[in-house]
Amino acid sequence: MTTQKIGVIGAGAIGQLMFNLLSSQINSQADAKVYLIARELSSDSQTLQFTDLAHSSHNHTITLLGQDSPEVAELDLVIICVKAYQVDELICHFLPRLANHCHIILLHNGMGPHLNVAKHLLNYPKMGLSLATTSHGALKHAQWQVTHTGSGQTTVGHYTGHQLADSLKDSLTQAIPKLTWHADIITALWQKLIINCAINPLTAIFECKNGQLAQDSFAEHINIIVAECCEVAKADGISLSLAASLEMVYKVINLTANNISSMYQDILQLRKTEIDYISGYVVERAAQHQIAVPANVNNQQRIKALEIYR
Ligand code: KPL
Numbered sequence: 001m002t003t004q005k006i007g008v009i010g011a012g013a014i015g016q017l018m019f020n021l022l023s024s025q026i027n028s029q030a031d032a033k034v035y036l037i038a039r040e041l042s043s044d045s046q047t048l049q050f051t052d053l054a055h056s057s058h059n060h061t062i063t064l065l066g067q068d069s070p071e072v073a074e075l076d077l078v079i080i081c082v083k084a085y086q087v088d089e090l091i092c093h094f095l096p097r098l099a100n101h102c103h104i105i106l107l108h109n110g111m112g113p114h115l116n117v118a119k120h121l122l123n124y125p126k127m128g129l130s131l132a133t134t135s136h137g138a139l140k141h142a143q144w145q146v147t148h149t150g151s152g153q154t155t156v157g158h159y160t161g162h163q164l165a166d167s168l169k170d171s172l173t174q175a176i177p178k179l180t181w182h183a184d185i186i187t188a189l190w191q192k193l194i195i196n197c198a199i200n201p202l203t204a205i206f207e208c209k210n211g212q213l214a215q216d217s218f219a220e221h222i223n224i225i226v227a228e229c230c231e232v233a234k235a236d237g238i239s240l241s242l243a244a245s246l247e248m249v250y251k252v253i254n255l256t257a258n259n260i261s262s263m264y265q266d267i268l269q270l271r272k273t274e275i276d277y278i279s280g281y282v283v284e285r286a287a288q289h290q291i292a293v294p295a296n297v298n299n300q301q302r303i304k305a306l307e308i309y310r
Contacts, residue, residue, distance in 0.1 A: 004032040004168055007065065007075040009090065011038040013138035014107065015081035016146040018176070020050040023062070025175035032171060037065045037072065051147040072097050077168050079105045079132075084277035087113035091120055100126045103164045105156060107132040109200075109262060110277025111193050112284070118160045128162035131185045133192045135252075136177075137259070150256075153178045157185025190238045191248060194229045196278045198222050198249045199256075200263035201299035204273070204306060207264070211257025214250065221295070222249060228293040232282050235289035267306050275303040 006026065008019040019036040026032045036048075047061045065071055075098060082090055087106060091113075098104075104127065106114055114131055121127055137150030154176050158164065173179050182188045199210055202218065202225075213222065226249060230242050266273040279300040286293040 004171060005075045006034045007037050007078045008081060009037045009078055010081035011036060013140040013146055017136060017138040017148055018079055018081055022175045026171055035065045036062060046144055049145045053148050053151055067093060073099055075099060075102055077103045079107055081107045084108045084110040084113050084274045088116050091117050095120055095124060103128045105130045105132050107134060109196055110274045111189050111281045112277045114159055121161050126162060128164060129159045130156055130164055131159045131189060132156040133189055155180055155182045155188045157182040159185060187238050190233045190240060194226055194245050195249055195252050197229050197282055197296060198225050200261045200278055201303050203261040204264040204267045205302050210253050210259045210261055213253050224295045228296050229282050232286045232291055235291060236285055273303055273307055275300050
């Protein structure tokens, strides 16, 4: 049996969560191996501390691969877990270093980077690209200390090029709780995008937890944002009803009531946000279709202003 080699690229909270879930399942199998690939250029030994949903802590020492490690050329699958705005530069670095049959999964908030990655892949005809979204919660306390804070769902689906091998699909399904395969991943990503367009900017602008958006004072604002998103999605060939989308947004607001959204966290920690790939993606697609989306434009501008002045 051939050994499956999987690399998780990105050592943020979600990257380390995915690596821990996969390695606890996969590295116990003789026929598979999973690696964590971080920004460092050379390989390095590192002890990771992972706290699971049952609050048990596990320490394991691994060899972290650097971005130029020779092992990168042997990977069958890479799962890219970096911020949306980092994807393009990272892909340009990795594509010439990966095996010519390697499959790529992009896992980040927002939409947009897949369009450029698909263009790059035209030069790599044996590769394939899948896209994913997850609602698992993870918190990074220190560089190598991550807690799995909330059980969520992960959706993955094929986008372009060669299909992911069934054996690798099986490994992911076994290792990542509540992972489902979606034949129409772009619709699934739009559904998540609408949730992020409604929740993320508002929590950062009004400095509140997700749950506060359930207050009546936000209802009209949320309605307009979601209606604009549905109109643009429709022009892009994705049919999502306003009522069902609003229902989904309020479900997530209630399920994550105590969360500080990723965008509000980015603003609080003086980091760049993913606004250009959340509201910004809707604004960009709207411009293509000549649709006015003033609420999403306003959210993008207000978050940009917060990024600059904090
Ligand atoms: O994905 C999220 C985020 O914070 O980025 C939500 C769903 C809004 C949960 O906080």
